Amino acid sequence: MWGWVYTGMFSVVLVLAVLIGYLGTGIASGDVDWLNLVSDPSWSPVNGAFGALAMIYGSAVVCVLALLLAVPVGWSAAIALSEYLPPRFARPLRLSVELLAAVPSIVYGLIGIMVIRPFVSMLGGVPGGDSLLAAGIVLAVMIMPTIVAVSVDALSAVPARYREAAYSLGLTRREVVRSVLLPQARAGMRAGVLLGLARGLGEAIAVFMVIGRADGRLPGAPGVFFSSLVRPGQTLTTKLAGPEPMLAGTSGPYFAALCALGIILLLLVAAATVWGTRKSSNRPAKRGLRGHRAAARMRIPRDRLTTALRMAALALPGALLLGMLGILLTRGGSALNPAFWFSPSTGAAGGGVRDQILGTLLLLATTALIALPLGYAAGVLIGTRATGKTARVLETLTVAIGGTPTILLGLAGYVLFSSAMGWGRSWLAGAIVLVPVVVPVIALTTAGRIRSMPPEITESALALGLTRAQYIRSVVIPYTWPATLTGLLLGLARAAGETAPLIFTATVFFGAPALPTGIVNAPVQALPTHIFTLSQDSGAPEAITQAWGSALVLVLITAVLLSLAVALRNRFEGARRWTT
Numbered sequence: 001m002w003g004w005v006y007t008g009m010f011s012v013v014l015v016l017a018v019l020i021g022y023l024g025t026g027i028a029s030g031d032v033d034w035l036n037l038v039s040d041p042s043w044s045p046v047n048g049a050f051g052a053l054a055m056i057y058g059s060a061v062v063c064v065l066a067l068l069l070a071v072p073v074g075w076s077a078a079i080a081l082s083e084y085l086p087p088r089f090a091r092p093l094r095l096s097v098e099l100l101a102a103v104p105s106i107v108y109g110l111i112g113i114m115v116i117r118p119f120v121s122m123l124g125g126v127p128g129g130d131s132l133l134a135a136g137i138v139l140a141v142m143i144m145p146t147i148v149a150v151s152v153d154a155l156s157a158v159p160a161r162y163r164e165a166a167y168s169l170g171l172t173r174r175e176v177v178r179s180v181l182l183p184q185a186r187a188g189m190r191a192g193v194l195l196g197l198a199r200g201l202g203e204a205i206a207v208f209m210v211i212g213r214a215d216g217r218l219p220g221a222p223g224v225f226f227s228s229l230v231r232p233g234q235t236l237t238t239k240l241a242g243p244e245p246m247l248a249g250t251s252g253p254y255f256a257a258l259c260a261l262g263i264i265l266l267l268l269v270a271a272a273t274v275w276g277t278r279k280s281s282n283r284p285a286k287r288g289l290r291g292h293r294a295a296a297r298m299r300i301p302r303d304r305l306t307t308a309l310r311m312a313a314l315a316l317p318g319a320l321l322l323g324m325l326g327i328l329l330t331r332g333g334s335a336l337n338p339a340f341w342f343s344p345s346t347g348a349a350g351g352g353v354r355d356q357i358l359g360t361l362l363l364l365a366t367t368a369l370i371a372l373p374l375g376y377a378a379g380v381l382i383g384t385r386a387t388g389k390t391a392r393v394l395e396t397l398t399v400a401i402g403g404t405p406t407i408l409l410g411l412a413g414y415v416l417f418s419s420a421m422g423w424g425r426s427w428l429a430g431a432i433v434l435v436p437v438v439v440p441v442i443a444l445t446t447a448g449r450i451r452s453m454p455p456e457i458t459e460s461a462l463a464l465g466l467t468r469a470q471y472i473r474s475v476v477i478p479y480t481w482p483a484t485l486t487g488l489l490l491g492l493a494r495a496a497g498e499t500a501p502l503i504f505t506a507t508v509f510f511g512a513p514a515l516p517t518g519i520v521n522a523p524v525q526a527l528p529t530h531i532f533t534l535s536q537d538s539g540a541p542e543a544i545t546q547a548w549g550s551a552l553v554l555v556l557i558t559a560v561l562l563s564l565a566v567a568l569r570n571r572f573e574g575a576r577r578w579t580t
Helices: 002-028 034-039 053-084 087-102 105-124 132-156 160-168 173-202 222-228 236-241 253-276 283-294 296-331 338-342 354-385 388-402 406-420 427-451 455-463 468-496 500-505 527-536 541-575
Strands: none
Touching (some): 002 406, 034 053, 053 132, 053 173, 053 236, 053 296, 087 132, 105 527, 132 173, 132 296, 132 427, 173 253, 173 296, 173 388, 173 468, 236 253, 296 541, 354 527, 354 541, 388 427, 406 427, 406 500, 427 500, 455 468
16 A cells, blocks of 8 residues: 555656656757846747746746635635535535636636726726736636635644534634634645636636736836736746747746746746645634634634624625626527537537537547546645655645646646657547646645544544554545545636646647547647637637637536536545544
8 A cells, every 4th residue: 555655646746857857858959047047037039038037937936826826715705615514505606616716717717808908908008908917816716626626625624622622612714714623624624725826827828818928017116006907918927828938939048037937937936835834823812712702802803803704704705607608608608508528619619519529529438547546645645644844845746846847747738648659649649748736736636635634533543553554544535535635626627728738738729539549640629728819819709709608608518527526526535524
């Protein structure tokens, strides 16, 4: 069993090693002035200027905006969902939040163009609306469901007897949440924020469509910072997702500078992860007790106000989902015709999407089969075998992979599978490239659930004489399986919308059979790349209509898969009541 567990973690480290090796080889192919790269905002390959300061600034601003908007709402909604609503209402609302998490990033990009850009244009009085603020809002909407879903898992893992003991002491619901639940669920909730941050740092396509991609933009003075937020900008991921990696070739200073951007992005993800996983203290609990004594008379009003705010936060994801479905149904009504699902595409923007549906399902199923055992084994290793310091190192590596721009995974996959191994465009290469997208999500949610396990369960199991392998099989797996399923569906939801890695390794726009008959030179058609290609032809109404219809199909397929996963998770949740 331990060989399997270590294999899971080894696979995570191997992916990072391959990626760093690819980037390192690229950097070695040309001279990189690192000081100039991180201090100069100018980027002009024609003049030999390779400064990334404006892109680093853009990445930081967009992610901070997204976290400022998403974390308070996400945590409040998770608490309301877990602690305030009865199960018959909480389950459908939780499903709606997870449906938001399942919406592919390419769909968020389309909706950002239609809704967020006009909103920013009106707010800032600027034409177009392409801006850092629009990118931050789109990212906030994208990462909030991840924060909610993982945080709900962490809160539901707290044993019910802790709540019962706290309520029996006369604490209000707000005090129970603050003094009992949050300290117990803190690690899992922080993992949700890290997963959201990793997705935000690594997201390329959705940000690419709304940020404007303007190089060298920095606020000239602190006084113009807020006005600069409604102006176009550039991030590290949008630079790498643009056409420049194709124009730069595979060696030379231009390609080396682009690879250096990838290294900087990995380091930013690692720095954010180290900060997020630093050892916490018990100071918040002490402050809470002092505050409780000082404001005893305000306990009931505060409890009511907190309840109202948390319920309002819970209403936001539901409103977002309804609004998004309304837009999809309005613009993508062609998907409601069964012929659109079961007929092949014809020409540039005609026919249906039968072949794209089959190709997408093949990629997702293969990715899930590979990623689930590896991600679960990595999570078990982080949660049970590693010491505190080693666990933080492994967690940092895992999140770094999760935050890796998928355009880099696609380029690395192209070099390794398509060129070195001679596979050409292959569906299996595309599925393997998507595995690093899914494995970190499974590993982190599993490890977070293991760390929230009450210590007396572990002590009881070991006191009965169980070996470590028996302990894993009889205690850890039943306890963590619901969180693992959540991680799997969240990871597959992200993988379902990935476009960049598939373009390089696995998909073509037309001409591929519905299902491949081999591995080498066996491409498929997939919905994400189909939508992305059609959306680039914004001047053709037929292409836009086809893109929205394909987006609705992709969302519906993901919703069906998600519903099946939720049904399985609820069954396993019911089967582990013995743990509380």
